[in-house]
Amino acid sequence: MNAARKDPKPLHRRSALAGEAGRASRFVEDALATPEQADSAAFFDVDNTIMQGASIFHLAWGLYQRDFFTTREILGAVWKQAYFRLAGVEDPEHIAEARASALQFIAGHTVAELHEVGQEIFEERMADRIWPGTKALAQMHRDQGQRVWLVTAAPQDIAEVIAARLGLTGAMGTVVESVDGVYTGRLVGEMLHGPEKAVAVAALAEREGLDLARCSAYSDSFNDLPMLSLVGDPCAINPDHRLRAHARAQGWRVRDYRTGRKAARAGLLTGAVGGAVAGAVTAGIALRGRRR
Known part of the structure; x- marks a missing residue:
């Protein structure tokens, strides 16, 4: 009986000490902020870079599952983008048409609708694909008092969702035109x-x-060399192989959070869906998935 009465006291003391230590630690952290x-x-x-795979792929897949676009719309986009990609055509009018069609899959939907659905898609398809190492680097900058921005070819609205969910300052993305709160599917300026x-x-x-x-x-891509060279x-x-070689030659920091196999797959995916062709490729993948 005596032993039973004595046991809670040491536990209580340890709990109190742990609580005091926690409060002291928070005080020091606040003081050193x-x-x-x-x-x-x-x-x-x-x-x-931040996320495994292409954000526009995850967005398009989530929107497809919610019937945001039809099979006919997918086929039209796939044809334009595949011809542009495979034929290597450099005709300015065709390039402009291909770029203009890249984000057609959100035309006719409201800005508010995409923002709401974007929150759901982030939780369903993106949250578990954030690279912990890169997230830690972003948080390091935040802890040092720096602002942290995402810079992406994905639509501005979904980029802002990702930034907000990661606790970052903001995002710069491709701007899709909207009239009275409804997307036209046309771009404002160039793809980012x-x-x-x-x-x-x-x-x-x-x-x-x-x-x-x-x-x-x-960044992971040699295509972003202009941005990387700016700072x-x-x-x-x-990094893809070209950026890795360039970074090593310049003495830049290199961080790779993938296994060798994942690195190879990611490099192929980046080449397939990078830039202006991303929207159409994702639509084509979704179409094939439904037919199986």
Whole structure:
């Protein structure tokens, strides 16, 4: 009986001490919190950098499951993009048509609808595909008081959902025209891909008073070399072979969070769905999936 009466006291003391230690730790962390750095920021690509695979693939698949587009719309987009990709046609009019059709699958739907559905799709298809290592790097910048932006070819609205869910500052993505809150499917400006990312980052830096020499940028793709070369601290994340070679030659940081097999598959996927062809390829995959 005496032993039974004595046991709770040490447990109680240990619990109290643990509580005090936790409060002390939080106090120290708050006291050491770094003020926001007004002149620096970090810029992260999304596909295969923040997230495994292509965000537009996951978005298109989720929208397809919700009957956002028809088989006829898919076939039309697939034909345009496949011809553009496989034939290697460089005719300006055809390129413009291919780019304009890349995000046709959200035409006719409202901005509010895509935002709501985008939250669901993030939980269903994207949350578990976030690379923990890259997420930790983004959080490191946030802990240092830096703003962190996503820069992606995916639609601006879904990019903002991803940024918000990860606790980041914001996102820059491809802007799809809307009239009275309804998407037309037409792009406003160019897709945010390749050199366009560098243009967007430079414009943001000028607007926000950022010193690009003190900024960081992260990407997996050689196509993002203009953005990576714009900042003082570039880093290749899960890089394709061309970016890996360039990063090593320049002495840039390289981080790879994949296994060898995953790295090979991701490289193939990036080539298949990168840039302007991403929307149509995802639609084609979805169509094949339904027919099986």
